Structure formats: C-alpha cells, structure tokens
Amino acid sequence: MTPLLSAAxxxxxxxxxxxxxxxxxxxxQTLPGPAPVAxxxxxxxxxxxxxxxxxxxxxxxxxxxxxxxxxxxPVGLLIxxxxxxxxxxxxxxxGLRSVPSTALLPVAILFFGLGLQMKFAMVAYxxxxxxxxxxxxxxxxxxxxxMYVARSLRWSTPRSLVxxxxxxxxxxxxxxxxxxxxxxxxxxxxxELLGASRGIGTVLVRYQQSDQxxxxxxxxxxxxxxxxLLQYTLGQLELRLIPWSPAAR
Amino acid sequence: MRLQSWSFVIPCILALVATACSxxxxxxxxxxxxxxxxxxxxxxxxxxxxAVKVTTLALCNESYLYWGMEHGIFEKHGLKVETVKTxxxxxxxxxxxxxxxxxxxxxxxTAILSFNVGFPIQIxxxxxxxxxxxxxxSQALFVKPxxxxxxxxxxxxxxxGVNELGGINHIVTAAWLRKxxxxxxxxxxxxxxxxxxxQGVVQGRLDAGQAALANIGANDVRxxxxxxxxxxxxxxxxxxxxxxxxxxxxxxxxxxxxxxxAESIAAVEDPKNLDAQFALAAKNCGNDPKVxxxxxxxxxxxxxxxxTMEDMGKLLIQEGYLTKAPDMTKLVPEFARKK
Amino acid sequence: xxTGRPLGPRAAARGWLERPIRVLGAIWxxxxxxxxxxxxxxxxxxxxxxxMSAILGAFVQQWFVLDPGQLFVTDHFQTNAVPSLLRLAQGxxxxxxxxxxxxxxxxxxxxxxxFLNPLxxFGMSTPSTALLPIVIVVFGIxxxxxxxxxxMGSTWSVLINTIDGVRSLDPTMIxxxxxxxxxxxxxxxxxxxxxxxxxxxxxxxxxxxxxxxxMVVSELYAATSGIGHVMVFAKTTFRFVDMWSxxxxxxxxxxxxNGLFGLVExxxxxxxxxxxxxxxxx
Numbered sequence: 110m111t112p113l114l115s116a117a118x119x120x121x122x123x124x125x126x127x128x129x130x131x132x133x134x135x136x137x138q139t140l141p142g143p144a145p146v147a148x149x150x151x152x153x154x155x156x157x158x159x160x161x162x163x164x165x166x167x168x169x170x171x172x173x174x175x176x177x178x179x180x181x182x183p184v185g186l187l188i189x190x191x192x193x194x195x196x197x198x199x200x201x202x203x204g205l206r207s208v209p210s211t212a213l214l215p216v217a218i219l220f221f222g223l224g225l226q227m228k229f230a231m232v233a234y235x236x237x238x239x240x241x242x243x244x245x246x247x248x249x250x251x252x253x254x255x256m257y258v259a260r261s262l263r264w265s266t267p268r269s270l271v272x273x274x275x276x277x278x279x280x281x282x283x284x285x286x287x288x289x290x291x292x293x294x295x296x297x298x299x300x301e302l303l304g305a306s307r308g309i310g311t312v313l314v315r316y317q318q319s320d321q322x323x324x325x326x327x328x329x330x331x332x333x334x335x336x337x338l339l340q341y342t343l344g345q346l347e348l349r350l351i352p353w354s355p356a357a358r
Numbered sequence: 359m360r361l362q363s364w365s366f367v368i369p370c371i372l373a374l375v376a377t378a379c380s381x382x383x384x385x386x387x388x389x390x391x392x393x394x395x396x397x398x399x400x401x402x403x404x405x406x407x408x409a410v411k412v413t414t415l416a417l418c419n420e421s422y423l424y425w426g427m428e429h430g431i432f433e434k435h436g437l438k439v440e441t442v443k444t445x446x447x448x449x450x451x452x453x454x455x456x457x458x459x460x461x462x463x464x465x466x467x468t469a470i471l472s473f474n475v476g477f478p479i480q481i482x483x484x485x486x487x488x489x490x491x492x493x494x495x496s497q498a499l500f501v502k503p504x505x506x507x508x509x510x511x512x513x514x515x516x517x518x519g520v521n522e523l524g525g526i527n528h529i530v531t532a533a534w535l536r537k538x539x540x541x542x543x544x545x546x547x548x549x550x551x552x553x554x555x556x557q558g559v560v561q562g563r564l565d566a567g568q569a570a571l572a573n574i575g576a577n578d579v580r581x582x583x584x585x586x587x588x589x590x591x592x593x594x595x596x597x598x599x600x601x602x603x604x605x606x607x608x609x610x611x612x613x614x615x616x617x618x619x620a621e622s623i624a625a626v627e628d629p630k631n632l633d634a635q636f637a638l639a640a641k642n643c644g645n646d647p648k649v650x651x652x653x654x655x656x657x658x659x660x661x662x663x664x665x666t667m668e669d670m671g672k673l674l675i676q677e678g679y680l681t682k683a684p685d686m687t688k689l690v691p692e693f694a695r696k697k
Numbered sequence: 698x699x700t701g702r703p704l705g706p707r708a709a710a711r712g713w714l715e716r717p718i719r720v721l722g723a724i725w726x727x728x729x730x731x732x733x734x735x736x737x738x739x740x741x742x743x744x745x746x747x748x749m750s751a752i753l754g755a756f757v758q759q760w761f762v763l764d765p766g767q768l769f770v771t772d773h774f775q776t777n778a779v780p781s782l783l784r785l786a787q788g789x790x791x792x793x794x795x796x797x798x799x800x801x802x803x804x805x806x807x808x809x810x811x812f813l814n815p816l817x818x819f820g821m822s823t824p825s826t827a828l829l830p831i832v833i834v835v836f837g838i839x840x841x842x843x844x845x846x847x848x849m850g851s852t853w854s855v856l857i858n859t860i861d862g863v864r865s866l867d868p869t870m871i872x873x874x875x876x877x878x879x880x881x882x883x884x885x886x887x888x889x890x891x892x893x894x895x896x897x898x899x900x901x902x903x904x905x906x907x908x909x910x911x912m913v914v915s916e917l918y919a920a921t922s923g924i925g926h927v928m929v930f931a932k933t934t935f936r937f938v939d940m941w942s943x944x945x946x947x948x949x950x951x952x953x954x955n956g957l958f959g960l961v962e963x964x965x966x967x968x969x970x971x972x973x974x975x976x977x978x979x
Contacts, residue, residue, distance in 0.1 A: 114811035122816050138557060139834045197726035200952065204727070207951020209910040211917065212928055212944050215452050219745050222458030223442060223449070239903070246899075288854070288903065295824045299914075302826060306443040313827065314445065315416060319644045320553040320575075322830070329827050336822020337815060448933060455744075468933075475935040476744045517838055517921065524933035546921040548838050549929070554830055554919075563837045679934055 141323040149327035159312060163331075166308040169225055169297050170339070173232035174290055181237050182282055185244025186270055189278070195245065206238035210296050214304050223306040228297055235296040236289035243288065247281020248274055276353075283347040290343050294336050407438040408611055411459040412598070413450040414441045418572070419486060419596070419656050420463070421639035425631075426622030428638055435618040437611070446522065451477060454601050461615060465526040466594030466670055474684045478602040481690045483616035485596035486656035487666065488586040495584035496654040499531060501566045502559055503580045510582055511538050516565035517546045519555035526593065527585075529677050531568045534589025536676070572653045591669045597662065605691070613693045620660035627658060661696035747938045755942040773927075778946070781912055781923040784840055788847025789908040793901055796852045800859025800900075804893070810860065817856065825850040825911060829918060838919050846915040851904040858900025862893030898962045905958060909951050 123143050129135060130142035153159045188198045210217075210231045217234075221227035251274050259269045301310020309332060316324035414420055423441070426432050432439045442459045444450045450462030451472050461482065469481055489496050499518075501507045507516070513535065520528040532542035550558060552573040558564035560577050568585060586593065598619070605612050626635045632651070640647040664686060671683030735749040760778065762771045770778070803810040825846050832849075836842035866889060874888050916925025924943055931939035 111811040114808055115815050118812035119815050121812075135831060135834050136557075136561065139830050193722065196723045200723055201727050201730065203955040204948040204952045206906055207909050207954075208944050208948050209913050211914055212940075212947070215448070215932055216745050218449055218452035218458070219456045219743075222456050223444060223453055224458065291821050291853075292907075294822055298824045299826060302824070304445050304449050311443060315644060317551060317553065318416075320556075320573075321644075325827075329823055332827075333819040333822045337818040340818050340821070448935075452745075471935050475937070476741070477935075522933055523926070523930040548921055549918050550833075551918075554833065557830070558833065558838070561834065563833060 145323040146326045149323045153327050162309050162312050166297055169228045170293050173229050174293055177233045177237050181240035182244050185241045189245035189248025202238050210235045228300045228305050231300045232293045232296045236293045239288045240285045243285025244282050247278030251277040279351045283351055287343050407433055407436050409438045411440050411442050412461045413444045413453055413459045413463050416643055418639050418643040418645050418650055421635050422622040422626045424638050424642045425626050431622050432618045435614040462599045464599050465596055467526045469599055473689045479599045481597050482600045482612040482694050483598040483619045484659045484662050486658045488593050488595055489657040494654040495587050497570050497584050497586045498581040499568050499585050500579040500581045503578055510535055514544045517548050519548050519550045519558050519564040519567040521552050523549045527568050530590050531585040532677055534585040537589055592666050593670055616694055623658040623660050662690045662694050663696045751938055752941040755938045756945045759942055777922050777927050784843045785912040788844045791848040792851040793855055796855025797859050800856045804860040804863025821853045843915040847908050847911045850911040851908040854903040855900040859897050862896030866892050
C-alpha cells in the first residue's frame, strides 16, 4: 500500500507541475514543463561526461561523510561525556556552524584549489557540526542504569565509552549522519555551483549560463533523486547496524 | 529484504573505490599550502612542452583559446595548455594564488583591485577589450519595450540587474550613471546571473538590466545604450594573470604564453577562419555557431595598453573603490605591454 | 543544584567568584582559538586572512556606535542587518509553523505520509539556490523572495523531526490514554504533543541554524541589502576585513540565537527534564 501511495504522490506532483507550466503561471523560459525535462533527463543519463561529473559529486559526498564522521564521532563522544568540555565546545560550535560554507569559499579555494580537496573541505566544514552536536546529545541520553552497572564492574573510562556510551548514543549518532548526509549533498552542490571545477553543479551552471533551463531542471531532478537514494541508503545502514534504534520501530 | 537493502550500498562503495583508484583528483596534486605559492604544475621536460593550467569561464568569447589549443599554436610556442573551469575572475585569482592554476582569466578592474590589496600577481597577457567605434557595441543597459524609463537618468531609486556587485559591469554602469548626473548610490543594484537579468527585465521584475547583447539574444527589449561606450573610455575586459612567483620560477613561460595568445587571436580574426572559428567556439561554449556569427565581436588584443590601465585606475578612484592608483608598471611586465 | 545545605563561611566568601569562573569555563576555548588566529595570521601573512585584531576592530566599528540615540548601532547596521534579521524572523516562523503543522498531520495520518514521503525527501536534497529563478519569478526581487527561500529551506528539519517525534510515541502511552478514556483533544494536547516536543525542539534548533545560513546565502544574489549582500560585495572588491567582519557578525548572531533558543527550550521542556531527572538521571 505504501509504495503505491508514494508513487501516487509523485504522479500528483508531476501533474501539478504540468498544470503550472501550461497555465503559464511561471513562464516556460524559467520553468519548463515535465515533458522537455524528462527528455533531457534521458539525454543526461546517457551522457558519459555527466556520469563522470555525477561520480565526482558522489565520491566527494561519501569521502566527506565518512572521514568527517570518523573524526567527529570520537570527539563528539568526549565532548558529551566530559562536562567541562561540553559548554565551551558548544559555544564555539554554535558560533561556527552559523557561518555558511559559501562565505568561506574564497578561503577554501586559496587553501585547497578548485578540485576534490576544496569541495571536501567545504562539506567537512558544513557537516562536522551536526555530527558533533548529535553525538554529544546522544551521549547525554545514555541510560544511567547502564553507566551504573559499568561503574560497579569497574570498567575503565575508555571501556565504558566504547561499551556503554557508544551503543546508547548510536541512535543519536545515526540521526546526526542522516542530517549530515542531507546537508552534505546540498553543500557539495553549492560548492560546485559557485566555484568548483568538477561535479554535477558545474554542469548545471554551464546550462544555466547558456540559458537552457530544461537541462538545469533535469539536473535538479537527478540530484533530488540522488538525495532520496542516499537518504534511503543511510536509513538502511542504520537499520542494519543499530537494530535497537527507535527508527526501526 | 536483506539482499535488497545491501544492494544499494555495494554499488555505491564500488563506484567510490573505482573513482578513487582512477586518480580522479589530479588537480589537487598541484594545490599547495598558501605559504608555498610556488606551483609544481609547470614541469619543463628536457625537450617536451611545458604544461600550464589556464582558467577558463567556457565563454564563447574565448574562441582564440579554443583555436590555439585545437590548432597547436600553444604547442608551437612550447606550451601544453590544460584548462581549469572556474566560475569567475576572482575564483581564478584564488586559483593561481593557491597553485591550482598558472594563468587566470580575469577582467582588468578585478586585476587592479586585487593587486592593490596586495595579491602577488601580474598581468601577463591581454585577451579582449571593450570594442571601440567603428566596431558595433557589445554591451547594453536595457529595459522592457514599454517601460516608462526613457533614459538612465530615470533609474533613480529603481532596480538594476548586474551580474556581480562590484564587478566590472557594475562599476562601468555606475560610472555612466554618474556621468549623466545620477548618484549610483541612489540606485538599487541587484546581482543575478546574466540569463536571469534578461528574464527579470522581460518579466518586469527588474526596472533595468546590464548584460551583453549576446545574452539578450532574441528577447524583446529596448536598449538605453552601451555603458562601456558612453560611460568610460576603453577598458580591458579580460586578461591573463599569473603570480609573481610563477613568473620568477618559470622564466620565459609567461612570455611564450603571451605570444601564443597573440598568434591565436590573429588566427581567429583572419577572415578565412571565421566559420571554423565560430563552429569551434560554439562546440566549447554550448551555443549555436549561426547565433555566434551574428553577435558583435570583441576587440581582441593580447598586449596591454598602459594608457587604458591608467584610465581604469582613475575609474576605480572615481567610483570609490581605490583612493590612489597603484603603480601600473609593477602590475604589467614589459613583455605584456603594447608597444 | 539546590541542596538545601547552608553555605559555610569560606564558600560564601568564594560565592562572588563563582559567576566569573563559570563564564570563563564556557569561553576559554573560543578565546584560545581567537588568540591562535591572531598569532598565526599576522598582518601581511595572507591577503585572505587578516589578523583577528583587525577583523574585530572593523566588526565593532562597522556595526556598533556609542550613541544611545541610534540604539548603539550604526546606519550600516540599520540598512543591512535589520532587513536581514526581519527576513530571518519571518522565514523561520513560517518554516516552523508549516513544519510543525504539517508534521503533526503527517505523523498521525500514515497514508498522507506515504503519499508525500518521496516529495519531502526530494525537497530536502535540492539546494535552494537552484530554485532561485522560480522564486524570483513568483516573488520578484523583494524581501518576500528571501523570506520564501529561507522558509523553503528550513521547513524540512522541523517537518521531519516533528514526524519522527509523533511516530515515536510510546505505545504504552497510547494504551494508558485509552484506559484513562482520554478524549481526542486531551490526548493530542496532553499526551502526543508533550511527548513529541523534545524532538520537535531539536528540529527547530537545527532549522534555526539552516535559516540563518539561508538568510546569508539568499542575499548573495538578487537582494538589494542585507548581511549577505555586504559580504559578497566586500569579497568581490577584495575588502577581506569587511568580509570577515560580516562573517563574525553572522557567527555572533548564531550564538545569540542559539542561546535564546536554549533558554526558551529549557523553559518549555522543563517538566520533561525534571521527570527524567527524578527517575535517577543525571
């Protein structure tokens, strides 16, 4: 039933889109109808160069999410666990996470150039904060009874961290990854739209400059589809790795 | 269910590994830390050409670049050119300072401003200037056909679309308004990509817009004039910059680049090559050759006119971006100057 | 923290130090980072990164002025910061209202959620800057356009978190409500909403951060004033001190907003924290 409903939802959206274009609410030069966009989607999917740019974006996303995650989760655990670290770090984090990556683009280009490294830096900057914060919040929701048991078993701090805190914080960490995944994709695209030399965003910009909106929206639809796919993948990973998470209910 | 969920993940991981192993981030090999601005990109081999990275905006105007690469002109001068796509001139400057590129395709005003702020750059070659009479104008300040705006003087308090705040188009348009007695501060400047500016004017979202005639294309608008003709003397629309350390560490390479650009320009201006030139440019910039053929051509010029540089310095002072013009002789080395 | 034990004389004498020490305990990391910047980026070291002292100096000078008549803020602040803040407030409020409203409906009504789920996931993944042309056409080049972009970009986290919050309602609660024969309205206001509220607040906090970022990003193009407008103009004309001053402004703004939000959140969720504390939590 659910997949049928979802399909119905998508169909309804496409119909609304077609209606808006036909009615001329938004001129065709700004928003083409679903038919031309669908045709362009097929063109792009069979274009080898687009596929390469697509992989570039995807690679950046995976690398950034993975490596930043590996750094952020241990640090986040420490921040959440040690009270004296929590307040000063949260202060700095809330300040720094308010600054858009795009504002730091010139600095990023200066330090890292125009390629993968720069995009990685931009995405890492954008997603490290939700990862840190969500991990720290996850630590705070650890079951005190479990900590009590660990303490009475005389577990050392590192062992408690890995054996009790980490599993309890895991649902919070997972939700952090989902948020970071969503933000990460948007930031990669923004970096490509605004300055990088490779990736789907650069393709979109090229079509935007040459005033071919049907290609631009074809690209956007594909990016959205990628986003859905990535979110689904993260959700599935969470189900596999953290069966005790509330999301599995 | 188990197989289904993992089946999404495995192709993704394989794709990641495949791309990583194929050495995708080649360009990052050349980027270095900011304190070591010396690039490692230009590697002179014993007998082979020197590899250089040149930023490009993939514009149709860069036809000479495409021609030079296609017809081996750069190779003739001992250079192997690789293009690096950037979004704008200032990104190009960041690219050469960081070492991600060697030559940056940037407009003249941006070059002066960055030099003035302390960027270690010089202009090594020209690309094109704003066309002077008798050549037809290439830029326009335009309004909707039925707009109440009859002259730029009527634009006080109105919204004008330009492609970049503080960019060359904005500065020059402001200069024209100032010349007509309008204080540019009394106008609302809005930054938008060129196609959006055109659509914005056509749909009545903007009171006026500034873009190249090439961007306007077939859209129905009324042109008030060309700010680059009426508002200022000649300006250098586009040129190539390099860092001081690149010039010092690779003696002769910048001179060769300038000579190659000059020869490529001569080639595309040759009437014999017109059709082929349009076809090649169209292929690289994603446009139609017939459309390109009808558009006004730029004033290609590979050497920098020092008088024009002085004029641009005065323009920047007049518009409040500079208090004192920098020493243009330090910005433009001997070999790049017009004799 | 209240133990009911009277303070001894030594502790009482130390009492006046407690406040400053707590403040110091919170800001030491920030101070360390600022000092590190100042030591690393001396004048002339890098054109893009001016010394922190120069940035802070410009920051104070550009945005604030010692004049009570002007409410201690400069004209520059009034022309640019005020419109930006207004857009942020309007955009985020709309996002919160839509997010919570739609989230509650979709959380309760499963079929509707299934219907809209792909569209929600799709909307989350598109960068708002890609939708700029459409928004301009619909709203023109006015503040409403920025508000629309901010609202469109920040609804998602509120929406999704609200849906999650509603769906993770403990089944025992539902049974308890049923056995107490709670009416629909009472169930909603007394059981569902309070249970989902921590999750909703988490979503609101995230969306506030996103809204702030979108406020700046939406002004990089198609705006005639604003903090983002100032930032991009400074960047294009290579006035990096001004650019960093605007960035610091945004950072400080983010800190203040988070602090305010934390206070409101603590107040509203007070009962929740107390009940979990009573159960032996820390």
